[in-house]
Amino acid sequence: MAGKMMYDVIVIGGGPAGYLAAERLGHLGKKVLVVEKNYLGGTCLNVGCIPTKSLLNGAKQYIHAKEAAIFGVHAEKLSVNWNEMLAWKEKTVETLRAGVAAQLKRVKAETLTGTGVLIVDGAKRAVRVGENVYEAGAVLVAAGSVPAMPPIPGASGNPQVLDSTGLLSVKEIPRKLCIIGGGVIGIEFASLFYSLGTEVSVIEMLDEIIPPMDKDHAPLLRRALKGIDFHLGCRVEKIDGGKVFFKTRDGKDASLDTGPEGVILMAVGRRAETASWGAGGAGLDAAAKGVTVDERMRTNISGVWAAGDVNGVSMLAHSAYRMAEIAVADMAAYLEMRNDTARPGLPGPANVWRGNAVPWAVYSLPEAAGAGLTEQEAALRGIAVKKAALPMTVSGRFIAENGVKAAGNVKVLADADNGRILGIHLIGPYASEIIWGAAGLIENEMRVQDVRELIFPHPSVAEVIRDAVWSLGES
Numbered sequence: 272m273a274g275k276m277m278y279d280v281i282v283i284g285g286g287p288a289g290y291l292a293a294e295r296l297g298h299l300g301k302k303v304l305v306v307e308k309n310y311l312g313g314t315c316l317n318v319g320c321i322p323t324k325s326l327l328n329g330a331k332q333y334i335h336a337k338e339a340a341i342f343g344v345h346a347e348k349l350s351v352n353w354n355e356m357l358a359w360k361e362k363t364v365e366t367l368r369a370g371v372a373a374q375l376k377r378v379k380a381e382t383l384t385g386t387g388v389l390i391v392d393g394a395k396r397a398v399r400v401g402e403n404v405y406e407a408g409a410v411l412v413a414a415g416s417v418p419a420m421p422p423i424p425g426a427s428g429n430p431q432v433l434d435s436t437g438l439l440s441v442k443e444i445p446r447k448l449c450i451i452g453g454g455v456i457g458i459e460f461a462s463l464f465y466s467l468g469t470e471v472s473v474i475e476m477l478d479e480i481i482p483p484m485d486k487d488h489a490p491l492l493r494r495a496l497k498g499i500d501f502h503l504g505c506r507v508e509k510i511d512g513g514k515v516f517f518k519t520r521d522g523k524d525a526s527l528d529t530g531p532e533g534v535i536l537m538a539v540g541r542r543a544e545t546a547s548w549g550a551g552g553a554g555l556d557a558a559a560k561g562v563t564v565d566e567r568m569r570t571n572i573s574g575v576w577a578a579g580d581v582n583g584v585s586m587l588a589h590s591a592y593r594m595a596e597i598a599v600a601d602m603a604a605y606l607e608m609r610n611d612t613a614r615p616g617l618p619g620p621a622n623v624w625r626g627n628a629v630p631w632a633v634y635s636l637p638e639a640a641g642a643g644l645t646e647q648e649a650a651l652r653g654i655a656v657k658k659a660a661l662p663m664t665v666s667g668r669f670i671a672e673n674g675v676k677a678a679g680n681v682k683v684l685a686d687a688d689n690g691r692i693l694g695i696h697l698i699g700p701y702a703s704e705i706i707w708g709a710a711g712l713i714e715n716e717m718r719v720q721d722v723r724e725l726i727f728p729h730p731s732v733a734e735v736i737r738d739a740v741w742s743l744g745e746s
């Protein structure tokens with residue numbers, strides 16, 4: 272089809288930011304086009320959150336079955352079938368991808384497969400896909416991110432060096448795996464493959480794993496991931512086949528050999544995707560960390576918004592969702608103002624980005640999660656805190672399901688002056704499911720006394736938060 276088509280909003284990228292924005296815009300009755308060059312669902316659904324959790328669940332089932340004898344359950348002849356695990360992952364991804372397509376259809380959002388390129392021409396906002404140009408009142412760039420590949424000699428073109436997407440589809444469980452980067456993605460893969468019997472080592476340049484983690488909790492998680500070989504404060508210098516050469520914290524030369532069959536995972540972070548849709552050509556302010564946006568996801572060009580990983584503000588799927596909603600509220604107000612219809616103006620203070628209580632989670636075994644400030648961040652900001660840290664064995668459910676030796680911890684920080692809850696950090700079962708509630712306490716600026724008056728279900732692991740809050744001094 273040649274020629275022009277007019278939409279209220281064109282969305283570049285069909286990942287969490289893009290598809291959720293399209294869904295919300297559809298509910299508002301807007302005419303929307305989503306341009307996706309690959310698969311609907313983006314990184315998260317196809318090669319990120321969902322496939323990793325599908326495989327991690329298999330690994331957790333295996334470990335739980337292996338350890339079930341302490342509960343009086345005896346599983347015999349246990350084995351792992353990697354091909355079946357991959358098939359489960361694929362089936363899950365396909366089911367969810369079909370769900371996204373159906374949801375977009377339900378709200379009458381159109382989708383188009385192809386690479387979208389942003390066109391800014393005077394007041395005109397448009398997206399070119401191949402030969403065709405599609406015009407819109409507003410454009411939302413939701414092009415996401417791609418794995419960062421540092422220029423380590425011997426990495427590029429080396430078939431043993433994979434990124435996270437490559438590792439999700441390896442034909443066999445590697446016997447040896449060396450992970451470069453101890454962030455969330457690196458640690459999830461470490462836990463996955465270690466649970467399945469792989470010999471795993473992690474080389475991290477910083478002094479500790481998982482940068483957003485409280486510095487009391489990170490070593491606890493590392494110890495709980497026993498059996499994984501951690502090399503902290505080490506800088507990788509080159510790779511030769513399956514061998515990784517690095518400098519240790521005290522400047523010594525060291526190396527790790529995964530052998531001719533081994534795998535090296537490059538998990539040093541992700542960078543915003545700004546090239547394929549022509550950020551520079553369109554005049555967008557796009558630094559290395561992503562497209563510059565304000566608290567309403569507006570870019571420096573009127574009529575163009577950027578949400579999700581592409582703006583580098585918070586590279587998490589749930590952040591992408593929230594940013595998409597904020598952009599939608601602002602775009603809807605902008606379109607109304609432009610069309611001179613009722614209710615012109617800004618969408619109100621509820622629809623601005625507030626990043627102070629974004630929960631994060633690591634779905635390793637055990638899990639870890641957090642929301643709000645760490646003790647170190649509070650100190651950097653000059654905020655005096657009261658803190659309480661308790662082992663999860665204070666929870667009856669934790670002991671019933673894990674015994675007294677399992678790893679688990681909760682740490683709560685409150686403002687020493689006014690008792691406001693500032694940070695909650697968890698290591699242990701269900702941490703990824705509990706943390707949204709913890710984030711809610713912080714987001715709603717609840718104080719120690721407010722949380723003491725909340726009723727938690729008993730027995731639950733979540734009760735550790737209530738116990739920790741009660742063990743803080745009076746406020």
Ligand SMILES: Cc1cc2nc3c(=O)[nH]c(=O)nc-3n(C[C@H](O)[C@H](O)[C@H](O)COP(=O)(O)OP(=O)(O)OC[C@H]3O[C@@H](n4cnc5c(N)ncnc54)[C@H](O)[C@@H]3O)c2cc1C
Nearest residue numbers: 284286287288308313314315319320387415579580587588
């Ligand atoms: C292994 C792994 C595990 C992860 N696990 C988690 C997790 O457990 N929890 C969590 O919150 N986050 C997780 N993440 C991060 C999460 O995947 C991202 O934060 C999320 O996908 C960002 O959503 P997005 O919509 O901004 O971008 P993306 O999901 O990257 O989607 C962007 C889409 O835009 C498309 N696109 C790009 N350029 C163009 C163009 N020019 N034209 C058309 N289409 C284009 C891409 O093909 C892509 O489909 C994980 C990431 C990885 C890699």
